[in-house]
Amino acid sequence: MLKLRAFLHPYKIPMVVALLLMLAELTVELLQPLLMAKIIDDGILKEDYSVVTFWGAVMLALSFLAFASGIINSFYAAHVSQGFGFDIRKQLFGKVQSFTFEKLSKFPASSLITRMTNDITQLQNTLFMGLRIMLRAPLLIIGSVIMSFFVNAALATVFAFVIPFVIILLIWIMRKGSGLFKKVQAKLDAVNDVLRENLMGMRLIKAYVRRGHEIERFTKATDSLRNSTTKALRMIEMAMPILLLIMNIGIIYILWNGQVQVASGNVQVGEVVAIVNYGLRTTAALSMFSFIVMFLSRSRASASRVMEVLEIDEAEEKSVGKQVLLQDGSIYFNNVSFVYPGTSERVLKDISFHVKAGDTVAVMGGTGSGKSSLFQLIPRLYEVDSGKILIDDVPVRSMNIECLRNQIGLVPQEAVLFSGSVKDNIAWGKEHASYEEIIEAAKAAQIHETIIKLPNQYETKIGQKGVNLSGGQKQRLSVARAFVRRPKILLLDDSTSALDVKTEKKLLNALKNYTCTTLLITQKISTAQEADYTLLLDEGKIVAYGHHHELLETSPLYQKIYRSQMMEEVPDVKASN
Numbered sequence: 001m002l003k004l005r006a007f008l009h010p011y012k013i014p015m016v017v018a019l020l021l022m023l024a025e026l027t028v029e030l031l032q033p034l035l036m037a038k039i040i041d042d043g044i045l046k047e048d049y050s051v052v053t054f055w056g057a058v059m060l061a062l063s064f065l066a067f068a069s070g071i072i073n074s075f076y077a078a079h080v081s082q083g084f085g086f087d088i089r090k091q092l093f094g095k096v097q098s099f100t101f102e103k104l105s106k107f108p109a110s111s112l113i114t115r116m117t118n119d120i121t122q123l124q125n126t127l128f129m130g131l132r133i134m135l136r137a138p139l140l141i142i143g144s145v146i147m148s149f150f151v152n153a154a155l156a157t158v159f160a161f162v163i164p165f166v167i168i169l170l171i172w173i174m175r176k177g178s179g180l181f182k183k184v185q186a187k188l189d190a191v192n193d194v195l196r197e198n199l200m201g202m203r204l205i206k207a208y209v210r211r212g213h214e215i216e217r218f219t220k221a222t223d224s225l226r227n228s229t230t231k232a233l234r235m236i237e238m239a240m241p242i243l244l245l246i247m248n249i250g251i252i253y254i255l256w257n258g259q260v261q262v263a264s265g266n267v268q269v270g271e272v273v274a275i276v277n278y279g280l281r282t283t284a285a286l287s288m289f290s291f292i293v294m295f296l297s298r299s300r301a302s303a304s305r306v307m308e309v310l311e312i313d314e315a316e317e318k319s320v321g322k323q324v325l326l327q328d329g330s331i332y333f334n335n336v337s338f339v340y341p342g343t344s345e346r347v348l349k350d351i352s353f354h355v356k357a358g359d360t361v362a363v364m365g366g367t368g369s370g371k372s373s374l375f376q377l378i379p380r381l382y383e384v385d386s387g388k389i390l391i392d393d394v395p396v397r398s399m400n401i402e403c404l405r406n407q408i409g410l411v412p413q414e415a416v417l418f419s420g421s422v423k424d425n426i427a428w429g430k431e432h433a434s435y436e437e438i439i440e441a442a443k444a445a446q447i448h449e450t451i452i453k454l455p456n457q458y459e460t461k462i463g464q465k466g467v468n469l470s471g472g473q474k475q476r477l478s479v480a481r482a483f484v485r486r487p488k489i490l491l492l493d494d495s496t497s498a499l500d501v502k503t504e505k506k507l508l509n510a511l512k513n514y515t516c517t518t519l520l521i522t523q524k525i526s527t528a529q530e531a532d533y534t535l536l537l538d539e540g541k542i543v544a545y546g547h548h549h550e551l552l553e554t555s556p557l558y559q560k561i562y563r564s565q566m567m568e569e570v571p572d573v574k575a576s577n
C-alpha cells in the first residue's frame with residue numbers, strides 16, 4: 001500500500017489539516033476523563049459546586065470544539081480520499097490504454113474492471129477511514145495508556161500487559177485476513193466475468209435456451225465469492241470477542257484493585273473512575289480496530305492488485321521512432337514470420353509480398369490461416385518475430401507508433417460502436433472531423449442513405465437508448481469511421497461480408513476517390529474479382545498471389561474456392577471445370 005503513497009503528494013496540505021483536526025478531537029477525548037476525575041474529587045466529594053460548574057463548562061466548550069473539528073475533518077477526508085481514488089483510476093485507465101496486446105492478455109477484462117472500480121473504492125474508503133478514525137484509534141490507545149499512568153501508575157500497570165497482547169493478536173489477524181481478502185477480490189473478478197459474458201451474450205443464451213445453465217454458472221461463482229468472503233469476515237470478526245474479553249477482564253481487575261486502594265486511602269475515587277474511563281475508551285478504540293483491520297486487510301489486497309497493473313513497465317513507447325509522413329503507402333512484407341506472444345506456433349511463415357501504392361489487394365484463405373494476424377502486424381498491434389515490414393520503403397519498426405497508426409484505417413472483423421450518436425461514431429476516426437467530411441465518409445461507405453432515414457439522422461443515438469443497427473449497417477459505419485481519416489493505408493478485416501454484391505461493388509468503387517492502399521480480407525470471389533490482386537493464405541503461408549485471372553489459371557486452391565462459390569451462379573464455369 002505504501003507504493004501508492006505518491007498519489008497522496010498533491011493532497012499533502014489537506015491531509016495535514018485533516019490530521020491536525022483529528023488530533024484536536026483526540027486531545028479533547030483524552031482530557032475528558034481527567035476533567036471528570038477533577039469534578040468528582042475536587043467538586044462532588046468536597047461539595048464545591050463552583051468547581052463542578054467551571055470544569056463542567058470547560059468540558060462542554062471542549063466538546064463543541066471536538067464536534068467542529070470532527071465535521072471539518074470529514075470534509076477534508078472526503079476531499080482527499082475521493083481525489084486520491086480519482087487520480088489512481090485515471091492513471092490506471094491510461095496505463096491499460098498504453099498496454100501492448102501481450103500485456104493486456106495478462107489480465108481478463110473483468111479483472112481490470114474490478115481493479116478500476118471495486119479495488120480503488122476500497123482504497124478510497126480506507127484512506128477516508130484513515131483520516132477519520134484509523135490513526136485516531138491507535139493514538140487514542142497510546143494516549144489513554146499514558147494518561148492512565150499519569151493519573152495513577154499503580155492502577156494503570158495492568159494495561160502494560162493486556163494491550164500489547166491484544167495488538168499482537170490484531171496484527172496476526174490482519175496478515176491472515178489480507179491473504180483471504182485477496183482471494184475474495186479474485187472471486188469477485190470471476191463473478192464479474194460471468195456477468196459480463198452473460199450480459200453480452202444474452203441473445204445467444206435465449207436462442208440456445210441456456211438460461212438454466214448460465215444461472216447455475218453464476219450461482220457457482222457467487223457461491224464461491226460468498227464462501228470466501230464469509231471465511232475472511234469470520235477471521236476478522238473473531239478478533240472482536242477476544243479483545244473484548246481480555247479488556248473487560250483488565251477493567252474488572254482495575255475496579256477490584258481500585259476499591260482495595262481506595263479503602264486503604266492510597267487512591268482517590270476520581271482516579272479510579274478516570275482510569276476505568278480510559279480503559280473503556282481503549283476498549284472502544286480496540287474494537288474499532290477490528291473494522292480497521294478489515295479495511296486494511298482488504299485495501300492491502302486491493303493495493304497490490306492495483307500496483308500489479310501500474311507496475312507493468314513494458315508499455316508502448318509513444319515518443320520513440322521516426323515521425324514518417326507516408327507519401328504513397330506502398331507495403332512490403334519481407335520474409336515475415338510471427339508467433340503470438342506466449343505461444344510457440346508460428347501463425348505466419350516467411351511471408352513476402354509487395355503492394356504498390358494505391359492498389360487494392362484481397363486477402364483470402366481458410367479460417368485460422370493467419371489473415372487477421374497479418375493485418376495486425378501493419379499498424380504494429382503486434383511486432384513481427386523475424387523479417388521486416390516496410391511502408392514507403394521505411395521499416396515500420398523504426399516509425400513512431402502513433403504517427404504510423406494515425407495514417408492507417410483499420411476496420412476490425414467485429415464492428416465496434418461506442419455510445420453516442422451516429423455522427424460521433426464516424427467522427428471517432430478523426431479528431432475534429434467536419435460535418436462535410438463525416439457525410440462524405442458515410443456516402444463512400446454506402447451508409448449515408450440509411451442514416452438519413454434514421455429518426456434524428458446523424459444525431460441519432462446508437463445502442464441501448466437509441467436505435468440498434470443491423471450487422472451490415474454497423475460494418476458500414478465502422479468503414480465510414482476509417483474513411484473519415486483519409487488513411488494512406490486501409491485495412492478492412494472482412495468488413496464487407498454482410499453487404500450484398502451490388503453495395504459492396506459501390507463501396508469498392510468509392511475507394512478509388514481515396515488515394516490509399518487497401519488490403520481487404522474477404523471470403524468472396526466476387527470481391528477478389530474487384531481487387532487488383534489477390535493474396536491467398538493457407539496455414540500461415542502464401543500459396544498464391546496475383547490477379548484474379550492469373551490465380552484462376554495457376555492456383556488449385558483458388559480454383560477450388562472459385563468453383564465452390566460459382567457453381568450455382570455460373571453454369572458454364574462449372575462446365576469448363
Ligand SMILES: Nc1ncnc2c1ncn2[C@@H]1O[C@H](COP(=O)(O)OP(=O)(O)OP(=O)(O)O)[C@@H](O)[C@H]1O
Pocket residue numbers: 340343347365366367368369370371372373374413
Ligand atoms: N491472440 C491470439 N493469441 C494466440 N493465438 C492466436 C491469437 N489470435 C489468433 N491466434 C491464432 O492464430 C492463428 C491465425 O488466426 P487469425 O485470426 O489470423 O486467422 P484468420 O485467417 O483471420 O481466421 P478467420 O478467417 O477465422 O478470422 C489461429 O490458429 C489462431 O488460433
